[in-house]
Amino acid sequence: MEEDVKLEGDGDSDGAETATEAKLGRQISVSEFxxxxxxxxxxxxxxxxxxxxxxxxxxxxxxxxxxxxxxxxxxxxxxxxxxxxxxxxxxxxxxxxxxxxxxxxxxxxxxxxxxxxxxxxxxxxxxxHTAPGGGRVNPQRGGGFFSGVLTALTGVAVVLLVYHWSSRESEHDLLVHKPVAKWSPEEVILWLEQLGPWASHYKERFLSERVNGRLLLTLVEEEFLKVPYSIENNSHRKAIIMELERVKTLGVKPPQNLWEYKAVNPGKSLFLLYALKSSPRLSMLYLYLFDYAETFLPFIHTTCPVQEDQEEDLIAKFIDLKDPTWKQWREFLVKYVFLPYQLIAEFAWDWLEVHYWTSRFIIVNAMLLSVLELFSFWRLWSRRELKTLPRLMWGHFWKMSTQGLFVAIFWPIIPQFVCNCLFYWAVYFNPIINIDLVVKEIRRLETQVL
CATH class of the missing domain: 3.30.40.10 (Zinc/RING finger domain, C3HC4 (zinc finger))
Structure with a gap:
């Protein structure tokens, strides 16, 4: 393929321009470019x-x-x-x-x-961050210095949190590791208060009798009806009895918040924290198959509750949870398929009063992860690569399985301080990382439109 172009001068140009064009007045071929x-x-x-x-x-x-x-x-x-x-x-x-x-x-x-x-x-x-055709996008538009400062500040905050919570480790896991028979009257009150705000009405009655762990184990339902306890509310009495039965069975206080769950199940809590972020659907399937009664049932009853009277809802977390109804399963499966991170956000919202700032970090992170997942599906749709979705899902499943196996093998030899760093990093630092990722995705979408 060869094409020549003749550069001709303008006859009306002055002498200098005519001389210049005369020098250029030759054949230019494609081969020269x-x-x-x-x-x-x-x-x-x-x-x-x-x-x-x-x-x-x-x-x-x-x-x-x-x-x-x-x-x-x-x-x-x-x-x-x-x-x-x-x-x-x-x-x-x-x-x-x-x-x-x-x-x-x-x-x-x-x-x-x-x-x-x-x-x-x-x-x-x-x-x-270049635009199509090589034009550079201004890196200061979202991210950049802003995300760098937030990253540095959050990194410092994570270190301080690890130090703070590590110093209070015994305070969080005291009752979940200490045998009930050795509880002091003050520790019995601490156990009672964690049943819910309503339990504070009976605090003075337990203190007046100096109920310690040994005495608590001997109490039966009839005694709670009598003076000095006089717990006449049937729902409250039932909640205390059911929780007391759990304490007698376990021998220690069962975990009732995030920190106590982490103290009792350090490996599982870290695994779930990262697994729910990376693959919420597979993680919920894992909970259903291998941790149904302890974790999955409270999770589905919290995110897809049965509409009952307020008094029953008040103690729902402290009675034996029944298998979900078909209505609960229907609501759960719809959210599971289309909005899995919303389930995590709803679960965190339910614990807002117990974990005020932590719940807010988890909710924000769930929202950001939902946006990132939406961007991922949009890329597949815009590139007409939806047919590759089964292959991508299988690759993701294989990756998560191998990582889970790796963690299970090497978990016992990981120092506790490292685990704490990873835990607080995932809770408080990941939202900052995901903010930066969302900004980059928006910027990339802008460059494609332009």
Whole structure:
């Protein structure tokens, strides 16, 4: 393919311009604007730091095949993300419009080239936040300094939280590890208060009798009806009896909040924290299959409660939970498929009074993760890659399974301080990371629209 262009001077120009154009008045061929990869005319010429120019699709094919950020000709490393040489592109398109038009049509019909260009541009967006065609997006628009400052502050906060909670470790797990028979009267009151706000009405009655752990184990329902306890409310009395039966069975206080659950199940709490973030659907399936009574039942009854009278709802967490109704399963499955992170947010919201700031961090993180998941599905839809969804799901399942097996094997040898760091990092730091990821996704979407 060869095409020549004649540059002719204007007869009315002055002498200097005529002399200059006379020097340029020669035949310019396509070969003088050829790519050193395909040896054809440059299409969207991209100039590297070394000065060599290549077709953008040729550079993309080279990068996809080699995964090297270097010049295909001289092997010099290029920095940043290569940009289209706009001046050279405009000159070539004006000199050889027909050739460029035909080349663009050929490129649009080649699926391998299209996929390589998309992968190359995605790499550029991830590395340098560049817009299509090489134009750089201002990195200060969301993220940048703002996210860097938040990241630093949150990192410091996580270290302080680890130190703070580690120093109070015995306060959180005192009753969940201490045998009931050794409880003092003050510890019995602490156990009673954690049953709910309503239990404070009976605090003075237990204190007046100096009920310690040994005496608590001997109490039966008839005694709670008599003086000095006089618990006449049937629902309150039932809640205390049911919780007392659990205490007698376990020998210690069962965990009733996040910190106590973490103290009793450090490995499981860390696993669930990261698993629910990375794969909420698989994690909930795991809870259903392997932790039904202890964790899944409270979870589904909290997120999809049965509409009963307020008094029954008040003690719902402290009585034997029944199997979910069909109405509960229907509501749960709809949210499980379409809004899994909403289930996590609803569960955190229910514990807002117990874990004020922690619940808010979890709720915000769940909202951000929902947005990121929506962006992921949008990318698959816009690229018409929905048919790859089964393969991606299987790959995700395999990745989560291997990671879970790895954690199960090496968990016993991980120091407790490291586990605490990972736990508080996931709770309080992940929302900051996800804010930055959402900003990047929005920026990437803007560049695609523009």
């Amino acid at each position: 050829s790519c050193h990869c395909c040896y054809d005319i440059l299409v969207n010429p991209t100039t590297l730091n070394c000065g060599h120019s290549f077709c953008r699709h040729c550079l993309a094919l080279w990068w996809v095949s080699s995964k090297k950020t270097e010049c295909p000709e001289c092997r010099d490393k290029w920095e940043g993300f290569p940009k289209v040489n706009i001046l050279l592109r405009d000159v070539i398109e004006k000199l050889f419009p027909d050739v460029i038009r035909q080349k663009n049509e050929d490129i649009e019909q080649n699926s391998e080239i299209i996929q390589s260009l998309q992968a190359f541009q995605k790499y550029g967006n991830d590395q340098n």
